[in-house]
Amino acid sequence: MEYRELPVPYYKINREFQVLSCSAAAEFIFPSTPSWLNLVDEGSQIKAKNYISSTHTNQRVELILSTMTQPFVPFDVYQRWDQDGSGHLVCISRAHQYTAVVEKLGELQQELKQGVYQREAPKERLGVQAYLNVNRSQNRELCSALETVRDLVDQMYPSLVEINQTDYADIIRRVIDNGLKNNSL
Structure with missing residues (x-):
């Protein structure tokens, strides 16, 4: 089978x-480029340069690559190197695997936006005390949901550390911590 016809x-x-x-x-998924490193996200460049090499043949490396439709997509890159110095990469x-987390973060982001809009609602319509009670209740629910997602990430974290793949978990943690910080104001 020729390389072009690989599925x-x-x-x-x-x-x-x-x-x-x-x-x-x-060619269907990635933009055309003379250098494979052009597909690698800036945050994954050093990792790619260190781990995509003949000294790491037969090892899988997780990298963020840019596709034609999305700029940040996690990929497992499987590699094998020939004696002549050619690398064969399957991406x-x-x-x-991250869809559920991304969906939950999207929902939480929408809840944050709705909370902000309700904070900006005229206090006269609800009365000051009712307005404050609604916001406190929503803040507690939102903080609880964010803490639940952070707990799930924390449970996955030791496994990710073992395989040196904590990049996504760190990003998710930062977003959650920022959301909790902004929501507690």
Whole structure:
């Protein structure tokens, strides 16, 4: 089977990360580029340079890559290197694993926005005490939901540390902590 016909995103690169060939699936998902590193998010560049190499052949590396439709997509990059210095990379999306967390964060973001709008509602309509009670109740519910998501991330964190894949968990933690900080004001 030729590389072009592989049913997965595949790249053949040299030691300098120059693209030598790729599969049609890769061309469909990723923008065309002379250097494979151009697909790697700025935050994952150092990791890619350190771990996508012949010294790490047969190892999986999780990186954030830019696709034609989304700028930040988590991928597992499987690699094998030839004796001639050519790297064979297969890129498998991990976006589906983060969908639930992203959806929950989206819901929490909407709740935060709704809370802000309600804070801006005229106090005269509800009466000052009723207005404050509604906001306190919503803040408690929102904080509780954010803390639940943070607890779930904290449970996953030790497993992620073992495989050196804590980038997403750290981002989620920062967003949650920022939301809790902003909501407690």
